[in-house]
Structures are given as C-alpha cells and as structure tokens.
Amino acid sequence: MRIGYFLSSEEYTPAELIEQAKGAERAGFSALWISDHYHPWVDAQGQSAFVWSIIGALSQATTLPITTAVTCPTVRIHPAVIAQAAATSAVLTGGTFRLGVGTGEALNEHIFGDAWPEAEIRLDMLEEAIHIMRELWKGGVVSHHGKHYTVENARVYTLPEQPIEVLISGFGPKAVDLAARIGEGFVSVAPDAEMVQRFRSGGGNSRTCQGGFKAAFATSEEEGARIAYEKWPNAGVPGELSQVLPSPKHFEQASQLVTQDMVKKAFVCGNDPEAHLAMIDTYAKAGFDEIYVANSGPHYQGLFDMYAHSVLPKL
Template sequence: MRIGYFLSSEEYSPAELLEQAKGAERAGFQGLWISDHYHPWVDAQGQSAFVWSMIGALSQATGLEITTAVTCPTVRIHPAVIAQAAATSAVLTGGRFRLGVGTGEALNEHIFGDAWPEAEIRLEMLEESIEIMRGLWEGGNYSHHGKHYTVENARIYTLPEQPIEIHVSGFGPKAVDLAGRIGDGYVSVMPDGDMVRQYREAGGAGKPVQGGFKAAFADTAEAGRRIAYEKWPNAGVPGELSQVLPSPKHFEQASQLVTEEMIGESFVCGNDPRPHLEMIQKYADAGFDEVYVANSGPHYQGLFDMYAREILPKIG
C-alpha cells in the first residue's frame, strides 16, 4: 500500500500547496494528488489555483509522483489542450506525472454557458477525449472528426519519453466499466470493494487503484470536526448534486441540510493516529493499491508529523 498526500487546490493558496508538497515529501509520503477546479466548492474554502501552473511549480519543488484528481477534459478545456498540458507536465516531472480524469461537475465546467450534459453523454465525451489525447501523444500530425470534438492538423512537439498513464474516476456502474475498459488505472474516494472488483473484471486486472479520504488535524476530534464543517460542508451533500449544482452559493444552500455530525462521519478528525490507520485499512481491504489523505484547516504540519511518526512506518 502506497500512501500519498492530496493537495486541495480549493482550500490552500499556491504557496501553501508548495509548502505542503515539500512537507509531505519530508514526512515520507510517496505521491501527490492535486485537485483541478475552477471554483472552490464553497466560498469558505476560498481558493482555486490553476492546476497546470501548480504542476509546473511542483515539478521543481518535489520529486514525488503527481496525479490530477481529477481533470475533466471535456467542456471547460478541449481535450487537445489537456493533452498538451499533460505532455508538458510529464516532461517537467521526468515521467512522474499521471493524468487522472473524470466526467466533472457543473460547478467548474459551466462557466462559458455550455449546456451541462446528462451522465451518459458525459461518459461518451470522456471516452472520446481520451482517444484524442492518446492520438496526439503518438506524435505527428493528428486529426479527429468525432461526435463531440474536432481536431485538425494538430501536433504536440514536446512529448515525454514514456506514455502518460490515464487513470479514470468512476462511481456508477457505467463509469466503472469505462474505467476498466480504457483506463490505465482507477480513481475513487470511497473504500468500496464491489467497485474495485467491477473495475478489475471490466479490464482493470493488474492496474493500479487509487483512493483518497479527507482529514482535519487538530488538538481534539471536536476541533477537527468544527474545521471540517466550516471548510467542507459540501462533503455531506448527497447523490448527484455534486455533479449538477453550478456554483459555490448553490453548494452553500444545499449544505444547510448537512450537520457537523454528518461531516464528522466522512472526515478523520483530531490527532489520534488510530482512525487514520483504520481508514487506510478499509481501503486496503477493498483492494486499493494507493491511498491519498487530504488535510483541511491550518494544522497540516501536525498531520505530517503524525504520519511520519505513527502511521507511515506501520504501512507495509
């Protein structure tokens, strides 16, 4: 089991993200996730750094592997542009970059006034976008005239020596099947063994499975829950709302139905290493190969110190 750290672009400034990446590497974490958002989920998070600028900076600040968790290469940015960004990121990191992709959320993708397609169409668009990116990464002139996208006489000149892995996020059965069929890996934020088995049976056998969970380090579990509830009340918003609500204000309205106790159930809060070890074990039992932990609040150095002393030495 590899343990990594999740950089939350929605909550921390670019300087803080770089500080966290360096701290995670010193503590012994083995990789980085970084979110790709245009907006934070709620205004209290307060940040939304451009992920491709951050990856360029991270490539020079740390030697850890970096995965986007996750990029939506379908609406806000054309897949041909994502292909170029990912290729440059892979070159800058010396091959330490993996492109995590998913069907996205209206929160980030609606900003040009484009219609937000239903889930089945978004999956179609994601599959076509992956075809385009892999075609461009082969080098040479590339054209594509598909159902959702057109590419004419495009060529990416700056390419890495090795192919870029694409890890596909999926939560519903159709998305998990797509991940198994075309992905080089699978991404989820739930320790669900059934989804992992479905992914492996759909073609993902032998490919890496990445998971992640959120924490709020503080002197007590109660203080951690308060931080988590202030910064991430949206974590308790149920069902497909996270994919269809269009703005932080809408998430704040929906989050009025969420209680601090509900958030405490989805976050690992406080300074006790045991709940972290228990959560990591849940992912291990579900068949995950890698787990990334995200801290919320100002006490991320405390989380790094705890992991260095109490957690990472115990993970095989």
C-alpha cells in the first residue's frame, strides 16, 4: 500500500506547494496528488495556481511520482492541449507522472460561458477526450472529427518512453464503469468499498485504485475542526452541488447551511496519529492501493513530523 500526500492548489501558494512536496518526501510519503483548479471552492482558500507550471517545478524539486487529482480535459482546456501538457510532465518526471481525469465542475469549467452539460454528456465527452489523448501519445499526426471535438493535423513531439497511465475519477456507477472499461485506474475521495468492487469486477481487476482524504493538523481536535471549517466549509455541501455551482460565491452561500460539526466529520482533525491510522485503514479495507492525505491550514510541517514518526512506520 502506497501512502501519498495531496497538494491542495486551492489553498496554498506555488512556493508553499513546492515546500510541501519536499517536506512530504523527507517525511517518507511515496507519491503526490495535486488538484487542478481555476478557482478555489471558497475565497477563504485563496489560491489556484496553474497546475502544469507547478508540476514542472515539482519535477525538479522532488522525485516523488505525481498524479493530477483530477484534471478535466473536456471544456476549459481542449484534450489535445492536455495531451501535450501531460506528455511534457511525464518526460520531466522520468515517466512517473500519471494523468488523473474527471468530468469536472462548473466552478472551473464554465469560465468561457459554455453551457455546462449534464453528467451523462460529460462522461461521453471525457471518453472521447481520452481517446484523442491516447492517439496523440502514439506520436503520429492525428486528425479527429468527433461528436464533441475536432483535431486537425496535430502531433505531440515531446513524448515519454512509456505510455501515460490515465486514471479516472468516479462518484457514481456510470463513471466507475467508464473507469473500469477504459482507465488504467480509479480515483475517489470516499472510502466506498462498493465502488471499488464495481471497478474491479467491471474490468479494473488489479489496476490501481487511488483514494484521498483531508486533514487539519493542529494542537487539538477542536482547533483542527475550526481550521477545516474556516478553509473548507464546502466539504459539507451535499449531492451534485459540487459539480453544478458556478463560483466561489455560490459555494459560500451553500456553505451557510453547513456546520462545523458537519465539516469535522469529513476531516481528520488535530494531532492524533491513531485517527489517521484509522482513516487509512478504512480506505485500505475498502480496497484502495494508494491513499493520499491533504492538510488544511498552516501546520503542514506538524503533519509531516507526525507521519514520519508515528504513522508511516506503523504501515
């Protein structure tokens, strides 16, 4: 089982993300996730650096494998451009970069005024996008005139030696089925054993299952809960709202219905290593091969120290 660290592009500056990656490697984490956002969820998070610039910097600052968690290659950025960005990232990281993809959120994808499609259409767009990227990664000239995308005489010249793995995020059964059918792996932020089993039985077999959870390291559980609620009140927003709300302002409005106790349930708060071990065990029992933890708030070095001394050695 691989334990990785999740870099939150929405909350930390580029310099802090690089600092965290270095700290995670020193602490003994074995891989990195990094989120791909145009906006933060709420203004209190306050950041949203361009992920491809950060990945380039990470490739020179750390040797840890990197997975995007997750990129949406359908609306905001054309899949032919994501194909080039991912290929360059794979070359820079010596082939350890993996492309995590999903159907995205209106929060990030609506910025050009395009209509935000229903979930089933977004899945269809994602499948076509993955096909285009894989064709471009073969190294030849590609022309494609599909249902959602057009590519003419495109070729990606800078390519890694090994094919790029595409891992697909899924919250519902149709997305999980798509991941099982065409993905090299499955990505989730919920310890849902049923979805992992659906991925495995649908064709995922022994392919990678990545899961992630959030923490707020602090001197006490209540202080961690306060930090989590301040920075991530959206963690308590239910259902499909996270996919359809278009701006941080709307998430802030929806979050007025969220209490600190609701957010606390979605986080591991405080400085108790046993609470982290218990959460990791939940994901492990659900069938995940790789588990990533994200810190919220200023005390990420404390989380690294705790993992180095009291969590990772026990795994």
